[in-house]
Amino acid sequence: MRRGETVTTDNLSGKTALITGGAKGIGRACCLRLAAAGANVAINYLTSEKAAQQTARLVEEQGAKATVLQADVSQADQVEQMVDAVESSLGPVDLLVNNAGIFDYVDHRETTQQQWQRTMDFNLNSAYLVTWAVKEGMAERGFGRIVNIASIAGLRARPHSIAYAVSKAGMIALTKSLAEAIAGDNIRVNAIAPGLIETDIIANVDPAAKQKLIDATPMRRLGQPEEIAEVAFFLLSEQSSFMTGQTIVASGGRVLLP
Template identity: 45%
Template structure:
């Protein structure tokens, strides 16, 4: 039996929302592991260009494509553009996401649609566009970024919690449906992570108090979540499917 490794040498990876935060850290780590990376972003041209340059400085290959992953036509354009450059998509990381703190009774239908569109519908759309190629090749790995709040729930974050719980359910459904084609679908449900979207400086005092109340009493780093994504994308995780890894500092325990 060939021993599995963390290498992604010779593989291609599409990472959504990759210009900053967890997506950026994942793109850099995947490139270091040998993958050719397609960096999806939405109107973050400077950040995406900086990331591509950083990957190239490491000796890797990367391409940046701006697209709104909550829009079906834009997703198809993204995937068609990626395939035109890299030929196949062996690994998909659905990372694009937004968050909003707002009382439930103040949450509008537009708020709901925006959060669910970016955080859940996008996962459906990108998976639907990428999976036919994986099915044809009988192989692939999908990693969906959920959240510990999709498991725990949190007041004032109803749309976000609903979306991330949906990501977990969708992950398990796809894992069962596509296992016969040797396609692995897993999720990561991080705890609070220090990114531009979620930071101690920009969130409410109540949020900070709750997030730092976890056993490790700190925010995670994007690189720590990227490490879980690399594991799930690699052959080391070839017996993993339908699983939810929880790099969360102890926020979720049975």
């Protein structure tokens, strides 16, 4: 790839995408959307090997190459090994989606330092580690696109999940600062702040509590992983060629920004 080369509006053919937490939910939807646009896809997972292999098969059914990589992205040595494996199998990473993360619903009076650190490690430090592992290569090639999956929790008070909210607010701050720092290398960094999305986490919520959350959403429904994947594709493609450092809220109207 020549320095400064861009991609066409709708085509990611020949690009290598790495999606952390890519086995299920939003991560899987991103894998499939990018594969549909022609990208080869590296699917990271921590424990969901069967789901990751299924995602890989779905990617390959679309004619794209796929590789599956088990790694704890909160650990620097595992991240380095993962990125090396991606480069060996699919080539240098052009597109990165930092999606891996956890959600803990813990009252502040019961939050321990260990729980706090675990949330920061998986939700925020992981994005730092993976991004830093690929951004120098992106800069050398003069091309890179990064999307961080944040949350509306990073934009509003969450008294029953403070660590989660702080980690996602940190993801948004990381997006802004890094975007300005590396824009000159033709690397764009943006974030998505999803609202309530129909994933495994929501599936385990008490039905009455789930309905209450839906009622608090102006569009009166849950979002679908595929809807977030479309936003990710937009931010990774040249449809958003003059956008960097931005956070797009996709919450069905639950969070309204000026």
